[in-house]
Amino acid sequence: MSDSNRTNFTNPSSFILLGIPGLEAAHIWISIPFCAMYAIAVFGNFTILFIVKREPSLHGPMYYFLCMLAVSDLVLSTSTLPKLLSIFWFNSREISFSACLTQMYFVHSFSGMESGILMAMAFDRYVAICHPLRHSTILTNSVVVTIGLAVVVRSGILALPYPLLVRRWPYCRTNIISHFYCEHIAVVNLACADISINSYYGLFDLLSVIGMDVFFIAMSYTQILRAIFCLPTKDARLKTFGTCISHLCAISALYIPDLFSSLMLRFGHNVPLHVLILITVVYHLVPPVLHPIIYGVRTKQIRGRLIQLFTHKET
Incomplete structure (x- = not known):
């Protein structure tokens, strides 16, 4: 019987996702806010x-990066x-x-991409505030494209080992995943092999992507704050800092749920599984929901164009 089970699951044709185990009776009600x-x-x-796309005045580095962020939010969610x-x-x-591996790749790739885009937006804010007269000459269209491609290539390459490592292991226990998607650790925990390399690579990926991006964002804002404090008046300082509020809110919307989710998954051993999975769902939903709201409310050009769009339709 044991040998038969091992043969059946060594190369599983499919996995079974449980959704949010422990809350099956409430799945319909939970689906309403999530939907x-x-x-x-x-x-x-x-x-x-x-x-x-429709507003020529928004065709600049900040808004190109914002469009990249919107695309990554759409794909990730x-x-x-x-x-x-x-x-x-x-x-x-x-x-x-195969769909499980594809989903895993997209989640890791576009999660890393979001972080890289926020780092690029921090660089844009740094140039705009610390070198305003050179902003257009430093962040040309070709430079923006290069930065965008670098972010995409980095994320795509660093996410590739996840499905490749998962594919190489034999699966002899079960094909039931106690999660709502093919989360990397949830899948490899089903493998009948030493999965230490998966854990080590996950930590390396976290430090090399999130760690590096947070470091450069912090360096950018250190220089930004120095430049702001050198301004002569309080009004000038507040006005300049106000141009960074949207980006700081976007950073918080991504990194705070991500940090909380990572800490709970690694150290919340006594936390019920359904609570950990709900935290993961929130992490996948909160940034895509908040980013357009933040930039729609805080960015004058987008807010004005949005109001103009709806008032024009009403008339």
Whole structure:
């Protein structure tokens, strides 16, 4: 019997996702806020892309990076939330092995991409405040494209080992994943092999992406604050710092849930599994929902164009 089970699961054709184990009775009710948040995220990010495309005055480095952030938010949330909702609504728990690996790759790739884009936006704020007269000559279109490509390539390459490592292990225990998506550790924990390399690579990826990005963001804002404190009047300091508020809110929306989720997954051994999974869902939903709201409310050009768009439709 043991040998038979091992043969059946060595190369599983599919996995079974449980959604949020322990809260099966409440899946329908939980789906309502999640579905609403996902709809807001899709509508908000598509609105940002539409407004930036239609408004020539927004064709600049900051808004190009904002569009990249919107695209990554859309892909990241769409990689996981539709499957979660299908589990809640249709009990569609099966996911093929190849689809599982693809989902895992997209989640890790676009999570790293979001972090890299926020680092690029911090560099844009640094140049705009510390070298305002050279902003257009430093951040030319070609430089913006180069930065964007570097962020995409870095994220794509560093996310590649996740599915490759998962694919190489034999699976002889079960094909049931106690999660709502193919989370890396949740999948490799099913393997009948030493998965230490997976844990080590996950830590390396975290430090090399998030660690490096946070370091450069902190360096950028150190220089920004120095420049702001050198301004002659309080009004000038507040006005200049106000141009950074949207970006600081976007950073908080990404890194605070990410940090909280990572700490809970690593050290919250006594925390119920459904609580840990709910925290992960929040991490996947909060940044895509908040980013367009933050920039829509805080950015005068986007807010003005949005108001103009709706008032024009009403008339």
